[in-house]
Amino acid sequence: EVQLVExxxxxxxxxxSLRLSCAASGFTFSRHWMSWVRQAPGKGLEWLANIxxxxxxxxxxxxxxxxxxxxxxxxxxxxxLQMNSLRAEDTAVYYCARDRSGGTCYYYWGQGTLVTxxx
Amino acid sequence: xxxxxxxxxxxxxxxGERATINCKSSxxxxxxxxxxxxxxxxxxxxxxxxxxxxxxxxxRESGVPDRFSGSGSGTDFTLTISSLQAEDVAVYYCxxxxxxxxxxxxxxxxxxx
Numbered sequence: 001e002v003q004l005v006e007x008x009x010x011x012x013x014x015x016x017s018l019r020l021s022c023a024a025s026g027f028t029f030s031r032h033w034m035s036w037v038r039q040a041p042g043k044g045l046e047w048l049a050n051i052x053x054x055x056x057x058x059x060x061x062x063x064x065x066x067x068x069x070x071x072x073x074x075x076x077x078x079x080x081l082q083m084n085s086l087r088a089e090d091t092a093v094y095y096c097a098r099d100r101s102g103g104t105c106y107y108y109w110g111q112g113t114l115v116t117x118x119x
Numbered sequence: 120x121x122x123x124x125x126x127x128x129x130x131x132x133x134x135g136e137r138a139t140i141n142c143k144s145s146x147x148x149x150x151x152x153x154x155x156x157x158x159x160x161x162x163x164x165x166x167x168x169x170x171x172x173x174x175x176x177x178x179r180e181s182g183v184p185d186r187f188s189g190s191g192s193g194t195d196f197t198l199t200i201s202s203l204q205a206e207d208v209a210v211y212y213c214x215x216x217x218x219x220x221x222x223x224x225x226x227x228x229x230x231x232x
Contacts, residue, residue: 035221045161045169045212047221061220062120095168104216105159107180109168 002026002108004096009113016086016117022079022096022110030054030074033099035106036081038092046092049081050099086117121145121215125224131232138200140227142213147193148176150217157217160189160198162209163226169212173198205231 008020022034035050049060049070058070069082079096093114097106122145132138148157156176161169171180173189176196186201200207208231213224 044226045163045214045223047223050219050221059219097168100174103155103157103174104219104221105171105174105214106161106169107171112168 002098004098004108004110006094006096006110006113009094009115011116011118012086013119014087014117017082017084018086018115020081020083020094020096020113020115022081024077024079024096024098027098029072029077032101033104034070034072034079035097035099035104036068036070036079037095037097037106037109038090039095039112040089040092043092048094050104051079083115086115088117091115091117120220121148121217121222123213123215123222123224125211125213125227127227128225129228129230131230132200132203133232134205135202136232138203138207138229140198140211140213140229142191142196142198142224144194144196144215144217146217148196148215148217149193156192156196157215158189158191158196159214159216160187161212161214162207163212164209172211200229203229203231 003025005023036048051070067085071080093112095112096110098108126141158176160173163169177189210226
């Protein structure tokens, strides 16, 4: 059974940093692109970034480019999102999701981890 | 970036009736080399992650009831629920995966009338 479990969320002050993790199991992690998607409270879905199977390619939405970094450790079956210079508008539930082979839509999602940016 | 616009923003339909949600993209999602539309539909219920219903504009995912169907091509797409059930109350999103950044529609809230 495919499982994606996010962790690392919490309360952080504006300008602070946080590192999210996503532990993957039930599939060959190193064979799939992975993504981060977020959802602000009461709002819609926003794709943030994805990373190729071997980590050699990464893509970001403009709103987080230069502040967030996606990475992975295939030996640990883990995906990460390093978030720096956090702003109030980054407050959201952050989901990791597994890209589908052949197209970046998402059948498998984690349950999400809440990040709150507030003083 | 490709802008995805859904209509309506909210919709109330009687049980057993048809529900139709539209999604328009700012550029074509049809990839000519494989004749596939890079468009997906999701259902999201409160407190849950989204659930993939439809990929490639019209391919129903395994386990999704056949009352859900997707149609359209190019820039105009539709999600249809042929006979609304109580468990279909949710927010529905379209998503393009033609190129990055991946973008979603703003969502359509579906309720029972």
